[in-house]
Amino acid sequence: MEKAVPFTGQQRADHVLIAEMVKPGSRVLDVGCGDGALLKLLAEEKGVDGRGVELSREKVNLCVQSGLAVIQGDADQDLADYPDQAFDYAILSLTIQATRDPKTVLANLLRIGRHAIVSFPNFGHWRIRTQLLFTGRMPMTPNLPEPWFSTADAHLCTIKDFVDLVALVDAEVEEAVAFNSQGRRLPIKTSIALQNLLGEKAVFKLKRRVA
Amino acid sequence: MATFSAEPGRDDGPSAQSKSGQRLFEVHSPSSSLIVFPEDAPLRLESGQLLGPLSIAYQTYGTLNADKSNAILICHALTGDQHVANVHPITGKPGWWETLVGPGKPVDTNRFFVICPNILGGCMGSTGPASLNPKTGKPYGVEFPVITIGDMVDAQVLLIDHLGIDVLFSVIGGSMGGMQVLEWVTRQKHRVATAIPIATAPWHSAQNIAFHEVGRQAVMADPDWRSGNYYEAGVVPKNGLAVARMAAHITYLSEKALQGKFGRNLQDRTARSFSFDADFKIESYLRHQGSTFVDRFDANSYLYITRAMDYFDLEGAHGGKLANAFAGTTAEICVVSFTSDWLYPTRDSKAIVKALNAVAANVSFVEIESDKGHDAFLLDEPEFHATARGFLSAAAAKRGLAQASEAR
Numbered sequence: 001m002e003k004a005v006p007f008t009g010q011q012r013a014d015h016v017l018i019a020e021m022v023k024p025g026s027r028v029l030d031v032g033c034g035d036g037a038l039l040k041l042l043a044e045e046k047g048v049d050g051r052g053v054e055l056s057r058e059k060v061n062l063c064v065q066s067g068l069a070v071i072q073g074d075a076d077q078d079l080a081d082y083p084d085q086a087f088d089y090a091i092l093s094l095t096i097q098a099t100r101d102p103k104t105v106l107a108n109l110l111r112i113g114r115h116a117i118v119s120f121p122n123f124g125h126w127r128i129r130t131q132l133l134f135t136g137r138m139p140m141t142p143n144l145p146e147p148w149f150s151t152a153d154a155h156l157c158t159i160k161d162f163v164d165l166v167a168l169v170d171a172e173v174e175e176a177v178a179f180n181s182q183g184r185r186l187p188i189k190t191s192i193a194l195q196n197l198l199g200e201k202a203v204f205k206l207k208r209r210v211a
Numbered sequence: 212m213a214t215f216s217a218e219p220g221r222d223d224g225p226s227a228q229s230k231s232g233q234r235l236f237e238v239h240s241p242s243s244s245l246i247v248f249p250e251d252a253p254l255r256l257e258s259g260q261l262l263g264p265l266s267i268a269y270q271t272y273g274t275l276n277a278d279k280s281n282a283i284l285i286c287h288a289l290t291g292d293q294h295v296a297n298v299h300p301i302t303g304k305p306g307w308w309e310t311l312v313g314p315g316k317p318v319d320t321n322r323f324f325v326i327c328p329n330i331l332g333g334c335m336g337s338t339g340p341a342s343l344n345p346k347t348g349k350p351y352g353v354e355f356p357v358i359t360i361g362d363m364v365d366a367q368v369l370l371i372d373h374l375g376i377d378v379l380f381s382v383i384g385g386s387m388g389g390m391q392v393l394e395w396v397t398r399q400k401h402r403v404a405t406a407i408p409i410a411t412a413p414w415h416s417a418q419n420i421a422f423h424e425v426g427r428q429a430v431m432a433d434p435d436w437r438s439g440n441y442y443e444a445g446v447v448p449k450n451g452l453a454v455a456r457m458a459a460h461i462t463y464l465s466e467k468a469l470q471g472k473f474g475r476n477l478q479d480r481t482a483r484s485f486s487f488d489a490d491f492k493i494e495s496y497l498r499h500q501g502s503t504f505v506d507r508f509d510a511n512s513y514l515y516i517t518r519a520m521d522y523f524d525l526e527g528a529h530g531g532k533l534a535n536a537f538a539g540t541t542a543e544i545c546v547v548s549f550t551s552d553w554l555y556p557t558r559d560s561k562a563i564v565k566a567l568n569a570v571a572a573n574v575s576f577v578e579i580e581s582d583k584g585h586d587a588f589l590l591d592e593p594e595f596h597a598t599a600r601g602f603l604s605a606a607a608a609k610r611g612l613a614q615a616s617e618a619r
Contacts, residue, residue, distance in 0.1 A: 049573075051573065051574075057577070057578055057580070060576070060577055061577050061579075061594055061597070061598055063575075064545060064575045064577050064598050064601060064602055065597050065598055065600070065601030065602075066601055066605070067601055067602065067604065067605020067606070067608070067609075068575070068605075069543065069573050069574065069575045070575055070576075071546075071564055071568070071574060071575060071576035072576055072577065072578055073564075073576075078565075078568070081565045081568040081569050082568050082569070082571065083569060083570070083571055086571035087571070
């Protein structure tokens with residue numbers, strides 16, 4: 001495990017956990033890079049050669065203005081353009097649930113990067129389960145603040161669902177961390193059922209299974 | 212053929228006659244630096260022909276640093292020239308890209324050494340159809356060889372070699388200037404650190420070629436064109452060239468910008484004249500654009516340069532796969548397009564980005580929201596300028612280039 005990245009409270013918790021999984025000096029593609037916060041963190045703390053793809057034109061322009069190599073593009077449409085194994089890590093942070101075809105996107109990440117790192121909100125968290133159980137309505141939480149009819153998160157999943165998808169795309173889990181809203185990770189020994197119940201978000205590091 | 216009257220009340224400066232003389236003067240004796248490569252060291256053109264002697268007229272701004280690592284090459288578009296950031300010697304107007312280039316501007320001449328050559332085939336001092344053919348002692352006219360964008364870049368390489376610069380910190384250009392940037396990135400892979408191709412395309416589309424053909428036919432249909440030998444007769448195919456410019460000018464604007472700026476407004480009148488006068492403001496505007504253009508531009512240059520653009524096809528030149536053009540490139544490239552540019556639309560820029568991604572190149576791509584059409588790249592577009600500034604500053608910092616010094 002690499003040296004822990006100091007958590008200052010300025011960074012998003014999943015970014016800090018992702019940064020800990022990335023080797024210094026590596027080549028990184030951040031798909032859905034937003035305002036470039038993770039790319040900046042990785043450049044500063046890990047000296048990576050980073051690239052980004054972002055859907056929002058405004059965010060892309062801000063990234064490029066701050067010196068990041070980012071293009072306007074779409075995880076569903078534009079990943080096919082990249083060659084195999086062009087990056088050490090292909091990262092998708094809190095974006096997979098908003099893609100149209102998460103399975104193809106994940107397969108592309110595993111093709112483009114030697115490793116894929118994916119973070120996502122866990123729909124199996126107990127608060128979401130209890131909201132649905134007791135209110136009978138689609139859950140809304142600080143992580144999922146939009147109502148069902150306007151949210152971009154069309155493909156939410158639980159940690160268990162994601163583990164199933166990893167198997168479907170012939171990949172294996174190298175590292176998995178579930179964490180709560182303060183960014184505190186759950187104990188490593190915790191069973192996947194418990195992580196699925198207690199983790200608000202999760203970060204997975206994956207690689208293609210060797211045939 | 213309609214006559215072209217300038218907008219009333221506009222100060223046109225020196226008379227057209229003296230401007231025409233000044234234009235010829237600039238061909239042979241430009242108001243800028245000039246390097247002449249002798250006839251015995253000719254440039255081999257893509258057509259296989261040899262061209263020599265070769266003159267390249269160029270402007271520089273700022274100071275080249277000791278290790279020659281702060282040089283930026285600006286590539287001009289179809290009707291541009293080397294006067295990117297100084298008052299134009301013929302028109303007296305500010306440099307054509309002073310929005311972007313100058314002290315404290317995104318391309319900061321207090322920090323960077325900026326070089327802008329007049330292109331091969333141009334008419335502001337670099338060798339072109341108005342230059343003297345050494346074989347005849349007369350202007351080339353249509354004896355001038357057909358050139359390509361790649362030839363323009365090969366000529367620029369001679370200049371950069373002459374200046375002793377190994378690697379250009381950046382190559383920047385819009386429209387046809389962007390095509391030169393792309394040729395630099397493909398032909399001179401290790402001599403370009405960063406590149407900004409703006410409002411451009413990896414090939415000329417059928418529509419682009421069609422508009423150019425209309426312009427060329429307008430020039431050639433003018434009896435004063437005289438099969439390209441108008442120089443000795445002391446005439447200029449100005450009506451034909453003006454029509455070419457008018458047609459082209461429409462393609463540089465968006466429909467929305469035209470409607471917003473001119474609408475159906477009448478020019479200096481309150482009612483229709485029931486004649487073919489320039490009743491409408493848009494007519495008057497285009498006529499003015501046409502008539503002022505002929506004062507500063509050579510008609511044969513217009514033919515040759517538009518031809519070079521038509522021949523531009525980076526994909527065709529690389530086995531039908533654009534990505535092949537960029538294989539092995541080490542440059543950091545920032546592609547810029549504008550939403551309302553229908554001449555070189557965003558999808559053309561995206562084709563460049565797609566090809567760069569296919570070779571895992573270091574590429575940034577921004578599409579700038581603007582309603583000003585293709586012309587937006589020359590205008591005050593803060594978002595575009597912030598992008599250029601940020602991209603260049605970050606790349607300069609990464610390479611340890613000194614911050615801007617005080618203006619000399």
